[in-house]
Amino acid sequence: MKPAMPGKILPQPNADTRPFWDFCSRHELRFQKCAACGHLRWPASFICPMCYEKASEWVQSEGKGTVYSYVVYRQAFHPAFAGDIPYVTAVIALEEGPHFLSAIVDCAPEAVHCGMPVELTWEDAGEGFSLPKFKPIQQP
Numbered sequence: 231m232k233p234a235m236p237g238k239i240l241p242q243p244n245a246d247t248r249p250f251w252d253f254c255s256r257h258e259l260r261f262q263k264c265a266a267c268g269h270l271r272w273p274a275s276f277i278c279p280m281c282y283e284k285a286s287e288w289v290q291s292e293g294k295g296t297v298y299s300y301v302v303y304r305q306a307f308h309p310a311f312a313g314d315i316p317y318v319t320a321v322i323a324l325e326e327g328p329h330f331l332s333a334i335v336d337c338a339p340e341a342v343h344c345g346m347p348v349e350l351t352w353e354d355a356g357e358g359f360s361l362p363k364f365k366p367i368q369q370p
């Protein structure tokens with residue numbers, strides 16, 4: 231485990247997820263697109279869960295979607311998060327298809343709701359890691 235943002239744990243990439251985090255460090259949210267069936271998958275894996283093809287390419291997400299589900303944390307389950315509560319963890323239904331687990335930021339927790347349009351934003355977490363998070367799309 232690596233300490234981050236004081237006391238928080240940074241991602242620990244493996245052979246499958248290293249490219250994902252490398253793209254994130256450049257503020258690019260990318261997913262693997264299966265070379266055989268076109269399925270876009272997350273989390274990263276060496277094989278397509280739909281057709282078992284191994285070949286894939288990394289395609290960039292537009293970073294837009296809606297809140298599919300969420301939870302408001304009002305208790306810190308790790309001391310490093312004590313200063314963040316209340317905070318929102320959500321499943322984002324991205325326009326490209328993947329359902330992505332992330333956090334909602336720049337928004338009061340009580341304003342978050344299912345179906346809320348959100349867009350990608352980045353949190354630079356140190357040690358070369360940038361974390362993809364989501365914020366509400368401001369309605370005109």
Ligand SMILES: [Zn+2]
Binds near residue numbers: 264268279281283
């Ligand atoms: Zn496939």
